[in-house]
Amino acid sequence: MSVIGIINSKATKGIASFTVGGRDAGGWISALSYGTAYFSAVMFIGYAGTSGWKYGLWAVLIGLGNAIFGSWLAWKVLASRTREVSHRLKIKSMPQLFSLRFKSQRMKVFSAIVIFIFLIPYSASVYKGLSSVCSVLLGIDVTVCMIVIAVAACVVLVIGGYLATLKADFMQGIIMAVGIVLLIIFVMISPAVTDNGSISGMVDFMKQNKMMPLSTGDTIALISTILMTSFGTWGLPQMIHKYYGIKNEKEVKRGIVVSTIFALLVSVGGYFIGSLSHLVFGNQLPEGGVDYIVPRMLDAANLPNILLGIVLVLLISSSVSTLSSITLTACSTFSLDLLKPAFKMKEKSSGWVIRILCILFVLASYVIANTNTPILDMMSYSWGIVSGSFLAPYVLSLYLKWLNKAGAWSGMIGGFSIAMLPAVSKIILLIMGSPNGTEGFIGGSNFLAAQGPTFAVVAMVISLLLCVVVSKLTAKEKVDNLFFYEGVIENE
Numbered sequence: 001m002s003v004i005g006i007i008n009s010k011a012t013k014g015i016a017s018f019t020v021g022g023r024d025a026g027g028w029i030s031a032l033s034y035g036t037a038y039f040s041a042v043m044f045i046g047y048a049g050t051s052g053w054k055y056g057l058w059a060v061l062i063g064l065g066n067a068i069f070g071s072w073l074a075w076k077v078l079a080s081r082t083r084e085v086s087h088r089l090k091i092k093s094m095p096q097l098f099s100l101r102f103k104s105q106r107m108k109v110f111s112a113i114v115i116f117i118f119l120i121p122y123s124a125s126v127y128k129g130l131s132s133v134c135s136v137l138l139g140i141d142v143t144v145c146m147i148v149i150a151v152a153a154c155v156v157l158v159i160g161g162y163l164a165t166l167k168a169d170f171m172q173g174i175i176m177a178v179g180i181v182l183l184i185i186f187v188m189i190s191p192a193v194t195d196n197g198s199i200s201g202m203v204d205f206m207k208q209n210k211m212m213p214l215s216t217g218d219t220i221a222l223i224s225t226i227l228m229t230s231f232g233t234w235g236l237p238q239m240i241h242k243y244y245g246i247k248n249e250k251e252v253k254r255g256i257v258v259s260t261i262f263a264l265l266v267s268v269g270g271y272f273i274g275s276l277s278h279l280v281f282g283n284q285l286p287e288g289g290v291d292y293i294v295p296r297m298l299d300a301a302n303l304p305n306i307l308l309g310i311v312l313v314l315l316i317s318s319s320v321s322t323l324s325s326i327t328l329t330a331c332s333t334f335s336l337d338l339l340k341p342a343f344k345m346k347e348k349s350s351g352w353v354i355r356i357l358c359i360l361f362v363l364a365s366y367v368i369a370n371t372n373t374p375i376l377d378m379m380s381y382s383w384g385i386v387s388g389s390f391l392a393p394y395v396l397s398l399y400l401k402w403l404n405k406a407g408a409w410s411g412m413i414g415g416f417s418i419a420m421l422p423a424v425s426k427i428i429l430l431i432m433g434s435p436n437g438t439e440g441f442i443g444g445s446n447f448l449a450a451q452g453p454t455f456a457v458v459a460m461v462i463s464l465l466l467c468v469v470v471s472k473l474t475a476k477e478k479v480d481n482l483f484f485y486e487g488v489i490e491n492e
Helices: 002-009 014-023 027-038 041-088 094-102 105-118 120-138 142-188 198-210 216-235 237-244 249-275 277-281 290-300 305-343 347-369 375-399 405-431 440-449 452-473
Strands: none
Touching: 027 041, 027 142, 027 237, 027 249, 027 305, 041 120, 041 216, 041 237, 041 249, 041 277, 041 290, 041 305, 041 375, 094 105, 094 237, 094 305, 094 375, 094 405, 105 120, 105 305, 105 375, 105 405, 120 142, 120 290, 120 305, 120 347, 120 375, 142 249, 142 305, 142 347, 216 237, 216 375, 216 452, 237 305, 237 375, 249 290, 277 290, 305 347, 375 405, 375 452, 405 440, 405 452
């Protein structure tokens, strides 16, 4: 990782090169960068373990949703249009897109602040996922692991920028694809699984114990998780950022295929491993809680040392990739869209500010990672608030000429307010020392704090409705024809 950052530092010239890599990326490298930013230790450890324990084999549906809706459909709907308008108008961030589309400097400032602040919990969840793996499989202090990961991410980002992260992501994607295949094979043939009655016995066990019809509450929670983790990517700036640097339309089509196949392999494979948790542990939750299910499964599987090494590299690689994407997006957005115009900074100065912010962002993520908050909750707060605020105005702005500033503002504020409720409840509980209870104010706060995925989905839907309804009810605005995509992209 460090070598890649150093080599590409020579190719990084100017802010455009640092943030979007000169807009010359191919389909393979963009798709694998998208996939490695999508799936990290958060998915492998947090979501796969928690969902596998709660839903059994039904959890595999989350992986399928991620591949179909979060990768294939997202690329089909968003990649070409985002690439075209961002290339033509030299857009480097989501706030810039909103500013140009709706002629609103305040919208640009609001979105930059939300992105910077609320991507920090997502980054923190990456640390949390890695810490549970290293503490169980390596027996080392989690602080040591976090420092190593932070340093690796900072070196790649601060020295090499976007181009370095793309090339590092390409290598990490290959490692992840090979690693997940080997992991599935060795977990399925491990004594922890086969001792319960061979592979056919495993299927029977899962069918009898965790493929029963889900309760209404579990069904709603499962659907919410599928929708949040799949459609949530449509409004996340670090995912949209991958479309900015694609070279041409031909590479977009290639990226659609590669990103879908990669997601099917990695996401479905990850959730399948998590679904075997009851087969390994019965009904006794392992020590450490849901965030330690997958690490302790890997420990119980008695994997060969060489495979254990590959798995650790897989998890660390995917996590550094996600961390780099989140950090670069949040810090470049905050610097270019907020600090640079406010303080009238020159390009060279703003470049150094981005690098300093990257370091501060990583440190803030480390601090939040040390709070008593499950991985799934931290990620759902972040995805819910950011996607709840921006998915609707971003997607609709590419397709609807009559979407106006009032509609976009209402969608942003409405989605933000709804998605904030679980996060605010969690903050209250942390301030009070995370008290337990099921009645009164404490009970209500505990309930809301655990409903991140559901509120995230509600926020996205309400935001879409508000954008459409308010735009229809308010005065029409003249849309800059230079911005709006007309449906024709020339082959380059």
